[in-house]
Amino acid sequence: MNLRFLKALVPLPKMGFSVLMGSALLSGVAHAELDYAEKEELKFGFIKLTDMAPLAIAYEKGYFEDEGLYVTLEAQANWKVLLDRVIDGQLDGAHMLAGQPLGATIGYGTKAHIVTALSMDLNGNGITVSNDVWDEMKKNIPNGADGKPVHPISASALKPVIDGYKAQGKPFKMGMVFPVSTHNYELRYWLAAGGIHPGYYAPARGDTSGQINAEALLSVTPPPQMPATMEAGTISGYCVGEPWNQQAVFKGIGVPVITDYEIWKNNPEKVFGVSSDWAEEYPNTHIRVVKAMIRAAKWLDENNNANRPEAVKILSRSQYVGADYDVIANSMTGTFEYEKGDKREIPDFNVFFRHHATYPYYSDAIWYLTQMRRWGQIAEPKSDEWFMKIAKDVYRPDIYAQAAQSLIEDGVMSADEFPDFDKEDGFKPPQSDFIDGVMYDGKHPNDYLKRFKIGLKGDDQV
DSSP states (O other): OOHHHHHHHSOOOOEEEEEOOSTTSSSSOEEEEEOOOSOOEEEEEEOSSGGGHHHHHHHHTTHHHHTTOEEEEEEOSSHHHHHHHHHTTSSSEEEEETHHHHHHHHTSSSOOOEEEEEEOOEEOEEEEEEHHHHHHHGGGSOBOTTSSBOSSOOGGGTHHHHHHHHHTTOOOEEEESOTTSHHHHHHHHHHHHTTOOOOEEEGGGTEEEEEETOSSEEEEOOGGGHHHHHHTTSOSEEEEETTHHHHHHHHTSEEEEEEHHHHBTTOBOEEEEEEHHHHHHOHHHHHHHHHHHHHHHHHHHHHHHTTHHHHHHHHTSTTTTOSOHHHHHHHHTSEEEOSTTOEEEOTTSEESSGGGTTSOOHHHHHHHHHHHHHTTSSOSOOOHHHHHHHHHHHBOHHHHHHHHHHHHHHTSSOGGGSOOTTTOOSOOOOBOOBTTOOOBOTTOHHHHHTTOSSSOOTTOOO
């Protein structure tokens, strides 16, 4: 029996905290105690990406142990396997794409009610193209005074390349990691903003390819396989999380042309997901898991990312990400390398705690739902009230607030590190930090959809 297991069996003293409930979160505050974890032995899944870091750090730094939890972390083959194993109970929870709990809950693909009470990070993705495509794109991109391409790079620079493929009768293919992934929506957003149609889904017609009317054909490739798939010529580019964009640079097979930070500044990326049934059966366990991961997220960002080199060393281990230290460090420590030798400062490329990154905002959930509607995964028109209902069914800021208050009462964290729960309604102010400058207000999703030239809106159906 190892030390972690022995520690997990030692009951922790009960700790008081304020239970925070309701969409306004603190209207009508009740007081209760956080009881022992109903389930102490837990297995969590993840995909080998740097943004699984909060799980690794919560484990390695003993934050799970502090909550009386014995956790096993297990890498999964792909996002579908990961989701299926959470649904059937083989996993207690997992590092998930932000769109996965929403997609499952509305029945796109596998139908299951999944909830999230914690956002795991902001940003962290990039779009990479092959060297041949980059050579052609560069002809359409101005250089700055330093002789380097001016960023952010619009997909309009890719459009002549795709037109050239079309003239030769060749399809232009790109990879993304999953139909309801951030990567799919970011790649589609970038392409459409540059005048390139990424295609529609038509699930009611049995078409889940997402390639109807597409000028660029997007398909699923597991993240670690992206560089090799592009090197083989199966795809000409991809959108993926780190370290698989930087891997293309190190291998000399491709060039990252844009980060998701430049497509949508401080966009939500991964979440920690559990089944609704699991959350109901193990409420104290759930809160304690969220507590441990909030602490891990804070550790990852504190003192201006001072802990990142240590985090990179942990993540480079084979049981976590398993990529070379230098590859992971290239983005994880506040820089990002585009064309070989073109390394630029992006301190917020990976954000785990700053900007209230861990808080599960309803407005983040609604943005993903708008993109599902925009590209046909939600086939029929939906009211603004429908978007709000789904967001509240899936995103659980009430559980997050309970975990936060418990950390405050433990003396581990302070109230000023969290949103003001007395005033928080779960919506970020309207945001315009998108590559096309289109304003997003989560309280008016249908008005938002109407602003796009390319994409479904109103009564449109495929």
